[in-house]
Amino acid sequence: MRFDTPATTNPIDQLKIIGKPTDRIDGPLKTTGAAPYAYERHDVVPNQAYGHVVGAAIAKGRITSMDLAAARRAPGVLAIVTAENAGRLAKGNLNTATLLGGPEIEHYHQAIAVVVAESFEQARAAAQLIRVDYVRAAGRFDLAAVKDSGRPAPLFSGPADTAVGDFADAFAAAPVQLDATYTTPDQAHAMMEPHASIAAWDGDRLTLWTSNQMIDWTTGELAKTLGIAKEKVRLISPFIGGGFGGKLFLRADALLAALGARAAGRPVKVALPRPLMFNNTTHRPATIQRLRIGATREGRITAIGHESWSGDLPGGKPEAAVQQTRLLYAGANRLTTTRLAELDLAEGNAMRAPGEAPGLMALEIAIDEMAEKLGLDPIEFRILNDTKVDPEKPDRPFSQRNLTQCLRLGAERFGWSRRSARPGQHREGRWLLGMGVAAAYRGAPVETSGARIRLDGSGMVTVETDMTDIGTGSYTIIGQTAAEMMGVPLDKVVVRLGDSSFPVSAGSGGQWGANSATAGVYAACVKLREAVAQKLGFNAAEVVFADGEVRSGNRRVPLAEAAGESGLLAEDRMEYGDLDKRYQQGTFAAQFIEAGVDAATGEIRVRRMLSVCDAGRILNPKTARSQVIGGMTMGVGAALMEELVVDKRLGFFVNHDLAGYEVPVHADIPHQEVIFLDEADPTTSPMKAKGVAELGICGIGAAVANAIHNATGLRVRDYPITLDKLLDRLPAVG
């Protein structure tokens, strides 16, 4: 099915099941521990051995020798795979560094061996017996030091640089100016389930039970890396313990399980040890961002410039931090630039809202600073510079854009009128209190996505697609979509996900999953409805599917009967025309924070949080709300604590465990409020939906920063905002 004109009325608009706050259909499994994750599949293949991954001890250089003798002799050891004995391996198109390093070492903790043994304890102990000699090479580890060597690097959404009008002249001429530089640190996905895989070979066919967001990509990448046909590889990933972009790609666990299993002649399971993950896998790259904004005295932006620098391994990609600045505010003279320098740290890549999350952390403080300079309320300043068209291409409208409504509604609900424009005015006991706001923006991309639907003789509808549920609620919204389309209750739908033998879906990433995958299911359901109608001799255009029946005029046939004993099967995918070129499709939010800063110690605690979201039709307000609060929580982490600390001498992320890399805990997060405007967008798909999974994080970092400023009068432009950055400017104690 092709979607190339805005949707008109369709069966989804009945909203009998879609749009209802629905418990997750996978909830009973997940809450009772019965949902099987990758490393736990004792049921799928017997005789599993254990692989333990060894990471490089240096950041850059060369292995001169590896002594495996002691490890080979260790009890229970079945095989040891290194780059030397692994056979020829290609590098996946989506990997920057090789997954099995050696002799060249590209980054710290790059995998250099997997030890396979009978037991986990034996594999781990034997891995420690491998002796490796290295020759270190000089590496580049300091973004600030190398940023000026950066080259223009295109973003996934557009070119490296854009320019409209004459930024330099307009900025120089602006009566009110801001020129400030912000930094965001490297961050870790730190999903709770480590990267894990079980690999089993059957002749030349490989089955991999794994934890991966993108089944089709990774099937191809694993085949390519191993030099075998894609058809020989099957991936199965029905439950994924979090991803956030960290499981978009083939990683070392999967490759080394496959190699270990081949070498040992047995199925092998591998999980990356938590302390290895931070330097072995991908992370969100640090940025340095310069914002220049010029405005009239009335507060109309006349010039806006955003330059961003980030680093990655040679051949890597930039952090697209300027992305939203191309779209968020009006202004005739504009400039964005993206520079990418080479760094020899682990590979930088996508993490929840890549680009926008760090970009808005900078832009939305800058907007707050401008409002302050102008003497304007930061909400009014944003509304004054709202736009209904793509500011770089004014003949291209947003399909929908209700940012102003989000800001106004949020201000009312949050009690914004109680905020003092002058900072440092509210104190409650030891706490200095402040409120902050930020706008959030994230694109609403759609991707081709397929599904297969079976209607059986008992009236059950089974959906199969290689779509994944990484906590997003895919199982449930896909079930809701099929139920709505086929006119059956949700408990008559079985959803099967995450298997490369199912039709290829959009997968989970870029907050495209919900809309794309359900649209693919919609397409398959349309086909199934046609098949049912045809079988019954009904006119497909008039047929109604409701209450487990197919109706046409005064004829009604139960679905089970229509399916017959052999059942009916339909498969289709949704493909897209150029609506996303004709319209800028995006999601918007206004995010509000009240923060307290301890007047003595500078400790910062978030007290209230609200997001008002404009993100198309909300397919399931319960799971969508969870996506948003999850983003908000991660945003608090980004604002206040998350930082992969680079040792610029030794070239690695030092705090590489969950004690050192702090993410928010329960005590950091207050009750969270989310409001959805819930307005269907007919340009995005027949579902009229958009994503929300990444929107929730986008404005929180800056909203927290702005709340801290409002509480204390102190502006911190380097994240995370920790007490040591406030301490010397806080009022005297006592």
Place this chain on the structure above:
Amino acid sequence: MRPFTYERARSPAEAVAAATRTPGARFIAGGTNLLDLMKLEIEAPAHLIDVNGLALDSIETTPEGGLRIGALVRNTDLAADARVRRDYVLLSRALLAGASGQLRNRATTAGNLLQRTRCPYFYDTNMPCNKRQPGSGCAAIGGFSRQHAVLGTSEACIATHPSDMAVAMRALDAVVETVRADGAARSIPIAEFHRLPGDSPQMETVLAPGELITAVTLPRPVGGRQIYRKVRDRASYAFALVSVGAIIQRDGSGRVALGGVAHKPWRVEAAEAELPRGAKAVADRLLAGARPTQENAFKLPLVERTLGAVLAEARGG
């Protein structure tokens, strides 16, 4: 984790005898720190002596009116004990500020005192660390040292002691009771229990090989306002950047101990004489001789400011 043999000891005498008999033996109680380190082979005992069955898990009132806390009393139980909550508020508060509910259910009084540092370079066996591998150097010096010590450091080591409980014990003048390999018992004042790193940071306490902690004794309650203030980035389940444990009497006299600033809980009795003159005067004495790094220099004003807040709170402000 290297292979090891395992036995359960039934009495302190049996435990220390086993430790003497078996090379490379270690006692294990809660295991929350030792196993963590064994998985990384930072600790690699050849033999584990499980002391959980030693019946050292009661809290008794001493003839002097203090408390004798068995070495195996779990952190949860110690914090929840009615006598501790009434008379040694500082101890209860310090315990509750540490770790998580799960860890406190397992971690013991003795084990808490024996916690090893959380220095990330100590935890990464690819990195030089004099504490882990004497003579290999210290990667924290000149590296990421935001959480490290500012007091009592050496050229060999700038690690901190991570315990909250020990800070309270220091302020309360606790005494560590042990039994040595030869069966002799001894009492070690908490002030003398932990060592500064000097040129042998691998030695963290004055315990001899095979010496077993049997109890920690607290003197009679000293009253006063007892406040434990732990400062950290995350609101819970995080180690202290600095912590201040204070016991302030109605007449303004009192005691102050610091956590997160040194290789041991930090207390300078002479500084306490300055309490009537306020936080700055006390902090100046407490922090005399501090040698912070660029990254942890903030701990000095943080100590003073936190102490100021604590003293204000003690005054009822």
Place this chain on the structure above:
Amino acid sequence: MPKLTLTVNGASHELALDTRTTLLDALREHLHLTGTKKGCDHGQCGACTVIVDGRRINACLTLAVMHEGASVTTIEGLGRPEAPHPMQAAFVKHDGYQCGYCTPGQVCSAVAVLDEIKAGIPSHASADLAASPQVTAAELRERMSGNICRCGAYSNIVDAITEVAGRQA
């Protein structure tokens, strides 16, 4: 290999294990009770929380061999998909989870936390050590802080626990 007897969810198991095997790996790899999760294996996340002899602990930081004769309750012992524990049902109702990986640990902790409050065990959030702790949001957040949820379901988890606590009261 040392032998031991463990009672898990009411059933007695004889095990012969490597001394190095943690309680967590004994459950997951030997008894195939994979509901208890391994998130970090270092006591830094809480995904492995189980209840041993009535108390929640991190199963990753204790050796199986140290628990001879112990009684262990795991997530599987609290309830099943078709017959969930009230806490499990409340997590579903309040969407107190997303990816599901920290969830068994959160649920086990939540059940134990309510018992701890009932038993009068104080927390860092208890304003008055002399008073009995109450089920407040601040108490729950502090006590649950040893269970990290990277998906960020905290706000919903506290709602779920609060509801169960209210029903118990």
